[in-house]
Amino acid sequence: MHVLVIGAAGMVGRKLVEQLAADQAVFGFEVSRLTLADAIESPVPPALQDVATVLTMDLAEPGEPEKLIAGRPDVIFHLAAIVSGEAEVDFDKGYAVNLDGSRALFEAIRHENMREPYFPRVIFASSIAVFGQPFPEKIGDEFFTTPLTSYGTQKAITELLLADYTRKGIFDGIGIRLPTVCIRPGKPNKAASGFFSNILREPLVGQEAVLPVDESVRHWFASPRAAVGFFVHAARLDTARIGPRRNLTMPGLSALVGEEIEALRRVAGDKAVSLIRREPDPAIEKIVTGWATDFDARRATELGFRAETSFDDIIRIHLEDELEGKHP
Amino acid sequence: MHVLVIGAAGMVGRKLVEQLAADQAVFGFEVSRLTLADAIESPVPPALQDVATVLTMDLAEPGEPEKLIAGRPDVIFHLAAIVSGEAEVDFDKGYAVNLDGSRALFEAIRHENMREPYFPRVIFASSIAVFGQPFPEKIGDEFFTTPLTSYGTQKAITELLLADYTRKGIFDGIGIRLPTVCIRPGKPNKAASGFFSNILREPLVGQEAVLPVDESVRHWFASPRAAVGFFVHAARLDTARIGPRRNLTMPGLSALVGEEIEALRRVAGDKAVSLIRREPDPAIEKIVTGWATDFDARRATELGFRAETSFDDIIRIHLEDELEGKHP
Known part of the structure; x- marks a missing residue:
């Protein structure tokens, strides 16, 4: 084929x-x-x-x-x-x-x-x-x-x-x-959704990341x-x-930005979390808060499509697939 | 303007x-x-x-x-x-x-x-x-x-x-x-929905019309x-x-083909109804039965859009607007 x-x-x-x-x-x-x-x-x-x-x-x-x-x-x-x-x-x-x-x-x-x-x-x-x-x-x-x-x-x-x-x-x-794919490996691209990944990926390797929206923003991830x-x-x-x-x-995980951050804290500690710099960006906030936050993805689930059920899993997969299972 | x-x-x-x-x-x-x-x-x-x-x-x-x-x-x-x-x-x-x-x-x-x-x-x-x-x-x-x-x-x-x-x-x-506009004046066009009008318009002036679907077909009209x-x-x-x-x-009227025919009977009698010739057409039936049958058109109604509420009204409007209020 x-x-x-x-x-x-x-x-x-x-x-x-x-x-x-x-x-x-x-x-x-x-x-x-x-x-x-x-x-x-x-x-x-x-x-x-x-x-x-x-x-x-x-x-x-x-x-x-x-x-x-x-x-x-x-x-x-x-x-x-x-x-x-x-x-x-x-x-x-x-x-x-x-x-x-x-x-x-x-x-x-x-x-x-x-x-x-x-x-x-x-x-x-x-x-x-x-x-x-x-x-x-x-x-x-x-x-x-x-x-x-x-x-x-x-x-x-x-x-x-x-x-x-x-x-x-x-x-x-x-x-x-x-869903929004998270944690995206590599460098930030021009997607308005980039920060959802940046605030985990960068702190996991000791780098700063910018959070342009409030922690109460809910979104849909895989x-x-x-x-x-x-x-x-x-x-x-x-x-x-x-x-x-x-x-x-597709199925996915509905989570708050704040829940992302708490999962990061469990995996990588307060020091990693302290690398997230709040820098509100109304343009990004406007786009992102227009997006969906939660789904009942029944049809795809019945057809056998599968996603993660926690941000701890999403971070673990990133460590396995991108960082050879480790973080600093 | x-x-x-x-x-x-x-x-x-x-x-x-x-x-x-x-x-x-x-x-x-x-x-x-x-x-x-x-x-x-x-x-x-x-x-x-x-x-x-x-x-x-x-x-x-x-x-x-x-x-x-x-x-x-x-x-x-x-x-x-x-x-x-x-x-x-x-x-x-x-x-x-x-x-x-x-x-x-x-x-x-x-x-x-x-x-x-x-x-x-x-x-x-x-x-x-x-x-x-x-x-x-x-x-x-x-x-x-x-x-x-x-x-x-x-x-x-x-x-x-x-x-x-x-x-x-x-x-x-x-x-x-x-909604499907009914009764369309004039001659039939290539729309698959044409018969909804034909079976009223033609008998109202003493002409035969073809009904290609079953009387139990429900549809949405204005x-x-x-x-x-x-x-x-x-x-x-x-x-x-x-x-x-x-x-x-838009708001509209949900009605059966059979209800159209009964309204025709009330307005124009059995003789008009007898001019409807059943001639099932699977191609038309396939298209039409894929269409919607009833709506809750709340937003448009709240915004002030209005349609008819009975086929008797729809026929009366046709007589007023197309046949100077009369029929043969």
């Missing part, structure tokens, strides 16, 4: 590929060919050198999605996106990549399908940013999508397209509404390991079980 | 313009200029000859939306669409007009707004086709949009764009989710007069009362 990962240099993309390198049967089928596409060069784990091709491309450029589909990948992970903060500032760029890029990909599949029968599975990284305040205490699976960011709008639109193309028999789509698990599960899943409602809110 | 009606030759468009001709203060402001745009030539009532300009254009053609916006209309009624049946058969055409045409219009406003401050009101004709089975008994205002047609998908996407452009301060948008009323009300409304959730399910 030929697997295509779009956004393979991003955090979840890289971890998904590493997971495949560690267990080449993880998707339940043999990966004979792997195409890794991103705007920057995607890393290739040594174990996958023989099957991997790396493409550096811009999904929003005319003709690029067609090139990706010319190789008729059987399973497509579509993880590429302009992140929320950037899509809010650069209206044109956000729509060009997050909406037009996704739609051009879907259109390339449709045209390939019209040329010669072709029916790939498309697993799309959506986001809980499709929801907007005010919310019920727990957001159920049938709650409406009224995003309060352009990023969330672009994700919600792509979800609708994914469902329509699936309904028309063009491809076999699954939308994975990711670890990078859980996020990769969602995509792996979506590749293995019998999609007949999903029905026409192809976009699924 | 300059008013632009896109889709002015369509049924609701024509009736909206006729309403304006009959009462030039109906929108609560003076209409000093009226632009009527459609793919076919829009009729101009004599009372509006002095202020009206007619444009024959294809909203999906590059450059056409910009021409509409160059005149900086203050209030824009966007009623243009490829209907559901046609959008389902012609995937490209449906997306080109219903999605790309709408988006190009919104983009033209954004670019005009960037050139020189400009903030029109945009009143968009959406549809209950944004919803898809299975439904709760009554669909509330926070139910999710999972359309089961490409037409519904295109409407749901345009709703999301409308809300995002409004949130960004580009225009002042309102999405009007129309008269053409109520539909025009929604758009007039949207033009007059204080939009500060709406908040960021700009797409409103």
